[in-house]
Amino acid sequence: MKGLVIKNTGSWYQVRTDQEEIFECKIKGNLRLKDIKSTNPIAVGDFVEFTAIEEKVGLISGIYDRKNYIIRRSSNLSKQSHILAANLDLVVLVITIRYPETSTIFIDRFIASAEAYNVPACILINKIDLYTEDEMQYAEALKTLYESIGYPVFMLSALKPDTFDTFKQFLTGKTILISGNSGVGKSTLINAILPESLAKTGEISSYHNKGTHTTTFSQLYQLENGAKLIDTPGIKGFGTVDMEIDEISHYFKEIFKTSKKCRFTNCTHVHEPGCAVLSAVENHQISLSRYQSYLSILSDFETGKYR
Ligand SMILES: Nc1nc2c(ncn2[C@@H]2O[C@H](COP(=O)(O)OP(=O)(O)OP(=O)(O)O)[C@@H](O)[C@H]2O)c(=O)[nH]1
Ligand SMILES: [Mg+2]
Ligand SMILES: [Zn+2]
Secondary structure (H helix, E strand, O other): OEEEEEEEEOOEEEEEOOOOOEEEEEEOOOOOOOOOOEOOOOOOOOEEEEEEEEOOEEEEEEEOOOOOEEEEEOOOOOOOEEEEEEOOOEEEEEEOOOOOOOOHHHHHHHHHHHHHOOOOEEEEEOOHHHOOHHHHHHHHHHHHHHHHHOOOEEEOOOOOHHHOHHHHHHHOOOEEEEEOOOOOOHHHHHHHHOOOOOOOHHHHEEEOOOOOEEEOOOEEEEOOOOOEEEEOOOOOOOOOOOOOHHHHHHHOHHHHHHHOOOOOOOOOOOOOOOOHHHHHHHOOOOOHHHHHHHHHHHHHHHOOOOO
């Protein structure tokens, strides 16, 4: 039988068939897996072949080719990696201006990684019900910046259903990874846009001693418009896996575009004469915060973090 992996809790995988039947599955012992470096060889969003061995229990015997997938390292220095999700049409980066504050470096690293993995990204600014006028202005400025680069930006409050119509529309038919720092409201948002309360925050999360719900496992939820939303645990860093040093600028769209006018084709946009990127930063055509994020990834390579 063929099924879609909708949850992965350690060695067990929840697999859903087209008939909406859910099986608890394990991987067959002799299954050869290409991606041995990963802590989870099969991820949410994967299509697998499996056989039922008893009622609602199955053995996974094969995995279908992936269109793409997103990997995260346990830490920058770690060789161990974890596949966040597979077969994505979109990643939504949920950010907040406060409670907690998401840094622009985090946003840019995340987006650059999505570019590297070839998955379209968009940004969702959540918790707009909480912001002061100044914070709203900052949120609007971020929206303008990222839209000018080519990323759709949505502003809403997961607590106010009348604010997410446009966003919900945008998701139609897609398989979507919902990511972002812990506490930005990913689970709350998914909960709010699900048809029935399939995803009660309490059920899908463990109750933290700080009084907050924290998602510990990725899980896929289906919307009535065909969208499949994958809730993931909050992330701190976002390892720039599979990126070569001379490729970094390719994943900053506006820097890449401008770099075609640099005097040297191997320009790193740090100190070279005739660098079009440096001039564009000086003239405010490229945002300083984006350029600083670019430099921060570059310096990770230079200090050997990603080697
Ligand atoms: N005021 C306000 N609070 C929100 C909003 N969205 C989420 N929250 C609150 O923020 C807290 C964290 O929300 P979660 O949905 O658990 O956050 P998460 O991103 O899933 O966090 P992790 O699972 O740890 O990654 C909860 O107390 C929510 O009620 C919002 O739009 N406005
Ligand atoms: Mg959560
Ligand atoms: Zn340059």
